[in-house]
Amino acid sequence: MEPEIPAGTEIDDRLLMARACQGDRDAFAELVRRHQRPLLNFFRHCGVSRDAEDLVQLTFVRLYRYRDRYTPRAKLTTFLYLLARQVWIDELRRRHREERLRRGLEAEPAPDTGAADRPENGRMDVAQALAALPEGLRLVVVMSIYQHLPYAEIATALRIPVGTVKSRMFNALRQLRQIMEGT
Amino acid sequence: MKRPKQVAERQRVDADKSTPWCPQAVQAAAWATGNLPPAEQAGYAAHVQQCAVCADELAACRRMVACLRDVPAVGPEPSANLTARILAALPAQAFRPTAWSRTIFFVRQHRYAWAAAAAVLIWLAAAWLVASVGQTGRIAQDGCAWIASHQEADGSWDPESGGGVARYRPALTALATLALMREPDRYAREIAAACSALQRAQADDGTFGPDETGRMYNQALATWALLSAYGRHPEYEQAIDRSLAHIRMRQQAMGGWGYLRDGADAANTAVTAWQVQVLARAQQAGWVDDGGHLRKGLVWLRQRADGRGQFGYTAGRGGGEGTPTLNAMGAYTLLAAGGASAELVSVAATVMDRLPRGAQGACAVEADFYRAFFTVAAWDATGDRAQAGRVRAGICDKRETRGVDKGSWTPLDSWSKVGGRLYATSLAVLTLQPQAKDTL
Numbered sequence: 001m002e003p004e005i006p007a008g009t010e011i012d013d014r015l016l017m018a019r020a021c022q023g024d025r026d027a028f029a030e031l032v033r034r035h036q037r038p039l040l041n042f043f044r045h046c047g048v049s050r051d052a053e054d055l056v057q058l059t060f061v062r063l064y065r066y067r068d069r070y071t072p073r074a075k076l077t078t079f080l081y082l083l084a085r086q087v088w089i090d091e092l093r094r095r096h097r098e099e100r101l102r103r104g105l106e107a108e109p110a111p112d113t114g115a116a117d118r119p120e121n122g123r124m125d126v127a128q129a130l131a132a133l134p135e136g137l138r139l140v141v142v143m144s145i146y147q148h149l150p151y152a153e154i155a156t157a158l159r160i161p162v163g164t165v166k167s168r169m170f171n172a173l174r175q176l177r178q179i180m181e182g183t
Numbered sequence: 184m185k186r187p188k189q190v191a192e193r194q195r196v197d198a199d200k201s202t203p204w205c206p207q208a209v210q211a212a213a214w215a216t217g218n219l220p221p222a223e224q225a226g227y228a229a230h231v232q233q234c235a236v237c238a239d240e241l242a243a244c245r246r247m248v249a250c251l252r253d254v255p256a257v258g259p260e261p262s263a264n265l266t267a268r269i270l271a272a273l274p275a276q277a278f279r280p281t282a283w284s285r286t287i288f289f290v291r292q293h294r295y296a297w298a299a300a301a302a303v304l305i306w307l308a309a310a311w312l313v314a315s316v317g318q319t320g321r322i323a324q325d326g327c328a329w330i331a332s333h334q335e336a337d338g339s340w341d342p343e344s345g346g347g348v349a350r351y352r353p354a355l356t357a358l359a360t361l362a363l364m365r366e367p368d369r370y371a372r373e374i375a376a377a378c379s380a381l382q383r384a385q386a387d388d389g390t391f392g393p394d395e396t397g398r399m400y401n402q403a404l405a406t407w408a409l410l411s412a413y414g415r416h417p418e419y420e421q422a423i424d425r426s427l428a429h430i431r432m433r434q435q436a437m438g439g440w441g442y443l444r445d446g447a448d449a450a451n452t453a454v455t456a457w458q459v460q461v462l463a464r465a466q467q468a469g470w471v472d473d474g475g476h477l478r479k480g481l482v483w484l485r486q487r488a489d490g491r492g493q494f495g496y497t498a499g500r501g502g503g504e505g506t507p508t509l510n511a512m513g514a515y516t517l518l519a520a521g522g523a524s525a526e527l528v529s530v531a532a533t534v535m536d537r538l539p540r541g542a543q544g545a546c547a548v549e550a551d552f553y554r555a556f557f558t559v560a561a562w563d564a565t566g567d568r569a570q571a572g573r574v575r576a577g578i579c580d581k582r583e584t585r586g587v588d589k590g591s592w593t594p595l596d597s598w599s600k601v602g603g604r605l606y607a608t609s610l611a612v613l614t615l616q617p618q619a620k621d622t623l
Binding site: 057127 | 208209210211212213215216218243244247248250251252253254258260261262265266268269270272273274277278
C-alpha cells in the first residue's frame, strides 16, 4: 500500500517521482512547481535570456520521458540537472549551427554583441565575467553557487570526477578574478 | 593513474603560477564554497596559518564567492502558466500508466525484497531439482536392478517371461541392454554378456531374429545396442558391419523401409525412423555412408510430414493422419539424425508445435511408454526440459512400488502385448534418462 501524500507537507522528491511514475499527474505537477524556478535560474546563469522557459519545459519533458531511468537511491535534483545539462548542450549545438548558417548567408559577419563583450574600460561585472568563462567552468560555478549543489552531485550531473569539479571551481574563481580585473 | 582530463586540469593550474604556488591551493575554492569535507577542514585551516599562498588564495576565493552570491536573481519570475505549459507539452499518453510501467516501478521500489524473494525461490527450485533428479535417478536405478535380475544365463532376456513375444528376443535384449547402459560400470558384466548374446544371435547375413514382420525392429535395436557398446567393445565391429549392410540392403528405392524383405509392403514411418536413427549413429561412430542411405532415408521421412506438422504413416496415405507417437518419433528422428539441416529442423519444429503441451499433454503421454520415450527425447532435443520433466514425473508415478515386480513398470499400452514387462521397464528407464537422445 502506497502512503498517501498529506496535503501541505513537504514530500520527498523521490516519493513524488515514484508516484508520478505510477501515473500520478498531481505528483509530477508538484515536482514541476518545486523545481521550475531553480531550473530557470540555472539556464539564465548559463547565459540564456529569452528562451529559458522553453529549456525548462524541455528538461521536464525529458524527465518524463526518461523516468524509468531514475533510481530512487539518487537525489532527484542530480538527475534533473543531468537532464538540464543535456538540454543546455543541445541548445548550444543548435545555436552554433544557427550561427554558422547565419555567418554563411551573410556577406559580412554581424557584430558580436554577446554579453561577454569586454567593456571599453576593460573591466566587467560578475555577470559579464561569468558569461565570459569557458562552458565547463561556468557550469560548475552555476551549479555550485546558484543551484547550491554539492560537488558530488555536480560530478554526477556533469559526469566528471569530484576532483575535476574541485579543480574546475578553483580555476573558475581565478579566471573570474582575472577577467574582472582586466588582466 | 590519473586520467588525461585530470592531468590537463592540473597542468592548466600549474601554468598559471606566475606567483609563488602551493599544491594545496585548490582546497581554498572548496572551502570557500562550503565543499571541503569536515575531516579536511582542521588540517587545511592549520595549513593556511603557515602558508601565505593559501591564505591569499582563500581570501581571494571567499571574496569572489561573495561577489557571485551578491548577483541578484537574473530575469523575472517564472510565467504564471509555466507549470500548465509544461504539463501540456508532455506526450498525449502521459500519466496513463501501463501495466508494464506499474510493474517496473513496483519492482524497482521493492528491489531488495524482490532480490531476497528471488534468491529464496532459486534456492527452493534448486533444492527441488536436486531432490527430483535424485528421486528420478533412484527410480531408474531400481528399474535397472529389476532388468538385471531378469537376465538369462546366456546374457539375453526372455520376452515371454514378462508377457512378450518370443520373436522379439533380439530387440528386447537390446532394449534392456541400452537401459543398463545408464550405469555402464555397475552393469559392465551384464552389458558384455548381453552384447555377446546379440552377437551369437546374429545370422551370417547380418540379420537378427526370424524373418517375420518384426525383423527390422530386431535389426535396428540390436545394431543400436552394439553401436552403443562399440566404444568399450571394438570387437563388435564386424557384427555391426554385417548388420548395417543388411539395413542398407533392405532400403527401398524411394528411401524408406518396410516390414518385409521382398518390398511387398510399403515403407512406413515407424520402421524407417528406427533405421535412420541407427544409420545416423553409425555415421557418428565412424561408419561412412557411401551409398547415401542415411540421406535418402531422411528425405523419405521428411516427405511424410505435411505443412501442418503431421506425419503420415506411408507414402501412399500421405500426411495428415499422424498420431502423437508418430509425430514425436518423426520429429525426434529429424532432429537427432538430421544434423544441422535447417530444413529438417524447421519441419521438426512445425511438428513439435502441434505436440500436446502442459500437464494435460504430459498425462496423455505417460500412458504409452513408446510414445513417452520419443516425446521426451523430442522435448529434450529442443531444450524444453520443463515439458520433458512433466512426462518423466508421470512415468515415475507409474512404477511398481511393492511385490515381486517392485521397481518395474506394468505393461499397459498397445506395445505391451508384444514386449511385456521388459519392454515397459526398459523404455521407462530410458525415458527417465536425462538427454535420452544421447543414449538411445
